[in-house]
Amino acid sequence: MTDDVLVVHGGTPLEGRIRVRGAKNLVSKAMVAALLGDSPSRLFDVPKIRDVEVVRGLLGLHGVKVTDGAEDGELVFDPANVESASTDQINVHAGSSRIPILFCGPLLHRLGHAFIPDLGGCHIGPRPIDFHLQALREFGATVDKRPEGLHLSAPNGLHGTKFALPYPSVGATEQVLLTAVMAEGVTELRNAAVEPEIIDLICILQKMGAIIKVHTDRVIEIQGVPKLHGYTHRPIPDRIEAASWAAAALATRGHVEVLGAQQADMMTFLNIFRSVGGEYEVTDTRPPKLGDPGQEGGIRFWHPGGELNAVALETDVHPGFMTDWQQPLVVALTQARGLSIVHETVYEQRLGYTEALNSMGANIQVYRDCLGGTPCRFGRRNFKHSAVIAGPSKLHAADLVIPDLRAGFSHLIAALAAEGTSRVYGVDLINRGYEDFEAKLADLGAHAERP
Ligand SMILES: CC(=O)N[C@H]1[C@@H](OP(=O)(O)OP(=O)(O)OC[C@H]2O[C@@H](n3ccc(=O)[nH]c3=O)[C@H](O)[C@@H]2O)O[C@H](CO)[C@@H](O)[C@@H]1O
Ligand SMILES: C=C(OP(=O)(O)O)C(=O)O
The missing domain is CATH 3.65.10.10 (Enolpyruvate transferase domain)
Structure with a gap:
């Protein structure tokens, strides 16, 4: 110290x-979204901050090749090897950020299972993840909480659902978006967060091929698609x-x-x-x-x-x-x-x-x-x-x-x-x-x- x-x-x-440069609270989520594409993504104006390093490390362990692009602050994500990656070292990232919880949907789509180490982030109260887990279960995931982290699987795939958040949580809204875009069928999320960072994430997902409608009164409707491709994006x-x-x-x-x-x-x-x-x-x-x-x-x-x-x-x-x-x-x-x-x-x-x-x-x-x-x-x-x-x-x-x-x-x-x-x-x-x-x-x- x-x-x-x-x-x-x-x-x-x-x-x-x-x-x-790019918002901390968008850039890290945009990096997770790259996992959903079947081709490389390109993100500009990425700031050199610790949370970006943590997510870069996590993506690397999950088989996403992250390289610096030609422009200062440009990152390129190649998700070609996600299926063959070994995640034995994943616990080195335990306690370092809250972003790992957002890997649930993308990993379930790509691998059928996911392990999420203990979360970090700012110590500003208890910060439960009950909305996230409830939403994932609604999509059809099984969630097993163990001392070392969360084990999730989706033996029958993920399916669209109607879900209302008890409070318009930013993270839980992102969880639903990142899961619903490739779930089978339509998802309707009520009481969603509508922060500019969420809207920017929706723009990214739309660029990737997703179909997302933002209705009035905090209602977001997502029509699942079988396949998404990479994006090119300059964040807010x-x-x-x-x-x-x-x-x-x-x-x-x-x-x-x-x-x-x-x-x-x-x-x-x-x-x-x-x-x-x-x-x-x-x-x-x-x-x-x-x-x-x-x-x-x-x-x-x-x-x-x-x-x-x-x-x-x-x-x-x-x-x-x-x-x-x-x-x-x-x-x-x-x-x-x-x-x-x-x-x-x-x-x-x-x-x-x-x-x-x-x-x-x-x-x-x-x-x-x-x-x-x-x-x-x-x-x-x-x-x-x-x-x-x-x-x-x-x-x-x-x-x-x-x-x-x-x-x-x-x-x-x-x-x-x-x-x-x-x-x-x-x-x-x-x-x-x-x-x-x-x-x-x-x-x-x-x-x-x-x-
Ligand atoms: C990386 C990132 O984007 N962090 C931001 C994000 O955090 P984060 O996404 O973690 O914050 P949330 O919007 O989810 O939290 C808002 C409230 O909902 C509660 N809650 C949330 C989830 C849940 O499952 N259960 C539950 O009870 C929280 O305890 C809190 O009281 O939004 C916060 C609110 O704008 C910001 O302060 C953080 O900077
Ligand atoms: C609370 C914050 O971040 P995190 O959710 O990453 O802990 C923050 O950015 O102030």
Whole structure:
């Protein structure tokens, strides 16, 4: 742990321009989808993050040859040898990511059986997989839970089904999509998640030959097809990373342009950003023409000076305010005048990181009650899932240990906004979802170094 530390000298506004590439929460799923094709797939703008490495390793073990394409960030997946692969080493990936659960459908289609090692991912509550398993059973799979992982088989193949999710889970919706596309017959999924990353995954599957209808009211209908081919796809940019840098600009009274950030996928964040008092400008992409090199679009975010305003927000499924946006934004809210309220309704235990902010001088109280307008699943269930942030607070340096990805980025922002020198331990976790974050910090003029 001691060499996994970043020394951060706070108090300097972040100023400059960075770029975001393909979304962590799409790219890893797109990589799994390549398993379903009977010919190679090609994915562009793949960020160099740990989750991509983990899925690349898993695909390799399952016989998918993954190679770097000609363009920086391009990966090519050749699934020709899936049937003959030996997966003896699969447990080396136990505990490293949540993505292995999404291999169920594709492996059942290709092999008739699947072994899924223990899942990893962020420690932000219990994170059950009951919806996934229930859906797989509805398709006709048998699921055997053993201490070393899940053993699945589909002795009679997979068949389309009518299924309603108890909650619009992103992962469970992806599970159904990746399974239904090649199941025999029609699948109707109700209460599906409709995050932009899901829609992008649907675009990929459609490119592969799938037939998927997205109806109103969270209903998705999939008509199974016997065969899919490879895809070529440029994924949507990472809207969580873009919002994280926006929050960093606000918290440090800086000015950051995020190339690649897309307004349409960030509307809810942009509304809150403006309500807090942050300013932004959307710049459109101008394609190159003769005598004009063109310009890559993005969004410029800045602190206009003066005081920030307190706000009340609830995290929610799309099109609500993303749960992964709240941790970075809360750091900026410690600098707003008045009482801000954050009601976390997606994960029951995603506010633990506020203790570290309090150790730096923030004034954040967490409550078991639903403090937002809507009572949520976690009310009266003893989970501290609402926060009241009183500001503005002068943040001072501290020694911090990163608990998970987004909380980790919020610790980093707090250290950059604070006066004095902080030591942030466990920063390697941030590489799970933020490409080259140390180089980006340097580009933005942050004073941070490895000791
Ligand atoms: C790799 C990836 O894409 N991760 C994202 C994905 O996680 P992930 O797909 O794991 O999150 P889900 O949308 O599935 O989880 C939402 C809620 O549903 C619950 N649930 C989920 C599945 C299940 O079988 N049973 C169950 O109870 C969860 O505990 C949670 O309370 O969506 C989350 C919500 O936008 C984001 O925070 C994560 O960054
Ligand atoms: C919770 C997250 O990711 P994962 O689902 O991969 O743990 C995240 O990206 O913040």
